[in-house]
Amino acid sequence: MASGAGGPGGQSAGRLRKVPLSNPDRRREVLDAVLTLLAEVGYERLTMDLVAQRARASKATLYQRWPSKAQLVVDALQEHQPVLADQDTGCLVEDVRGLLRSWLAGWTRYDRGLLIALLEGSRTDAELAGLRRERLRRPVRAAAESALARARRRGEIPAGVDGELLLEMPFALVLMHVLVQEEEPGPELIDRIVDGALAPLLGQSGGGRGGRGADTSPDRTRTPPG
Amino acid sequence: MASGAGGPGGQSAGRLRKVPLSNPDRRREVLDAVLTLLAEVGYERLTMDLVAQRARASKATLYQRWPSKAQLVVDALQEHQPVLADQDTGCLVEDVRGLLRSWLAGWTRYDRGLLIALLEGSRTDAELAGLRRERLRRPVRAAAESALARARRRGEIPAGVDGELLLEMPFALVLMHVLVQEEEPGPELIDRIVDGALAPLLGQSGGGRGGRGADTSPDRTRTPPG
Amino acid sequence: MASGAGGPGGQSAGRLRKVPLSNPDRRREVLDAVLTLLAEVGYERLTMDLVAQRARASKATLYQRWPSKAQLVVDALQEHQPVLADQDTGCLVEDVRGLLRSWLAGWTRYDRGLLIALLEGSRTDAELAGLRRERLRRPVRAAAESALARARRRGEIPAGVDGELLLEMPFALVLMHVLVQEEEPGPELIDRIVDGALAPLLGQSGGGRGGRGADTSPDRTRTPPG
Amino acid sequence: MASGAGGPGGQSAGRLRKVPLSNPDRRREVLDAVLTLLAEVGYERLTMDLVAQRARASKATLYQRWPSKAQLVVDALQEHQPVLADQDTGCLVEDVRGLLRSWLAGWTRYDRGLLIALLEGSRTDAELAGLRRERLRRPVRAAAESALARARRRGEIPAGVDGELLLEMPFALVLMHVLVQEEEPGPELIDRIVDGALAPLLGQSGGGRGGRGADTSPDRTRTPPG
DNA sequence: GATGAATGAGGGTTCATTCAT
């Protein structure tokens, strides 16, 4: 995924065939280099020289395809949209667990850095700002618009509970753990959130595993949707 | 509140007297300029020239007090730690409402920018990284270590609820609204979170803003597990 | 007149047929694009990309016909030589008026720019330098070598008058007005020069516009020398 | 006047004392470098690197004093304004001869290049365009507003002669010779113009020296104003 | 102790020119 010697050709000694940027694979290669660098050094410290070097292209070549650094970054991030798989499991708790799992499944080791880069770049570039809202809201929106609707139809949302916040909560917790604690988000975190916070909110004691000091019910046999 | 462009201090005519940086007020003035700029343009785009200009000092003077830009920023952020007022109201819901309120009370119009600046600068500067963890965890830690302990003593945490997540949740939601939606966090958001998510989690239906211990509506349809 | 942005040639729908550069019309089209751009932006700021775009050709194609930017420009300018119509009207004043008129007749709205481009490019390219001398001297030379000769034969040049300067003068004045004052040279300027400066020099009071051999007013107060 | 080793310090080996740009001599040194380069390569090809090298300064230093290349050039040209010494000799012909002489006295070997640079740069920079009009019109204006006025009072301008063109003519001829013929303008050219074109226009046969084929009067004892 | 000034090392972007198809 990263660049380095892992590019096409295999041999690190030099690229014999110049693959044009019109080639989709080559294009993806460049955008991958951008993403890697974005994650590593952020938006401001990402230089075109760096990209050119990683992608084994010349700066002028990059500028032939993208009009500016900002556009290049926007393009790279746009091709890296997370996908949420929304499945109806008949139960909101499991629906959300599935959403979170599919969200984090596409999560690579550099997504934390990308998140910060996106926040950082949004300040300078209006298009990135739009992308940020789009990208970071999408998971919640997607969840709210279908999973939440189904849950409401089933009468799963207790009175007095703010449905929107209910759905935002798991994503917010993941985000915070990732941004603040530098945690790699994994399935345990998801289960902690789903069982230890979401399920109880819905009035299900749901066999949470994480409740510190709270005893957990033994039957934690959550059958995952997959 | 910060320095800004206008002459701070009271005499509008402009201070010609060169106040040395050893003077604590002068020092604070400089650090305030740094904070304002951090919030406005972020870490990377904060230049020493900008700071010097805002603080009406020369760059060389700044370098006499601080060895580098990174250290200057670290110093500035260190003096801007949020304060959480933890009061025992006898009820976790209200304890948390108080915590959030006191947290946001110290929140200035530029804290959103500072948050991003902190995330951004953490990447380059190890000291900032430490600061970030410290600053962003502190609210939760403070809450967890005292309010949560009290709640546990009172038996307020239902079985199956992850106490730590319980306390993290409100902060995570605020953070997400602020970072992603560019929302100005206000008391309504706090009440929504406390009443619409925290209280129900504790088995209390949220009784509207400020309603301490409002009794729960009967149709809470708590479907038991299994 | 030149190519411009609109589809030249008549079919507005756009020419899809690739006309080779060996075709004289296509060649002229390219050179016209060069002239237009030269006039608009000058020599240094004329880029091959710009030419290619205006001429709807690719840069590589241009380089197949012309070895360098300099040569392309030289070629373009060489095809744009001004034509002077020298007619014997029997009187130097009117001969010169005719010369100037024919000179300015071929003057397009972009000749001022071309003039500067020529001066500018001469510095870099030796061939352009030669072209400049050629192009800018030609009007005067042409005038001097025929009209002046005729005038001498007729005895129109008064003693003490430098014949060469006499002929240069109108052109120099036009040039200066164009280059310095950014004036669009028109017939009024010509008449002013011819009647207000040239005719008196020849001992004829200028008889107004076009007045061929208008008789001189009696109070010409020609103070004789000494 | 040029740069190279002729700068301060004499020794080419290196500048031991860094003279600040606030020093007027150092400043003039830089501006002289700019003028020399402008004359040599023109406006577009003048690079800040080149200036820095010639002036033995760093680019950043230049940018501390001047906000842009355009401003630097404007500044350099503004300090190079020609001076016209207008003296009342009691006779327009000699007044003009004096004006031209004083004009060309300040003329250095690189003024021709500067002229072109000014024309060239005017296209890009609005301030330079203003400077151009100012600089190139000033000689004529100065002459017209005082020498011409005096001449009119004395009744030296024959009827039918356009006074403005009369005064423009010598300057236009010099300009043309300089720009087109790459001639170094000297006193002979001035005398040719004054005696062979200006004087006759005023109805004085004026002992011209240049009239080709026209015999010159022997008493060419023009007493110069000095 | 405060400052005006200087600067090496980039940073984004462009250009004339060359390949490969």
Next chain:
DNA sequence: CATGAATGAACCCTCATTCAT
């Protein structure tokens, strides 16, 4: 033959940092 694509070398401008006063 025409062209899409690639690129080394600049070019204008900026920044963190260091001197000399």
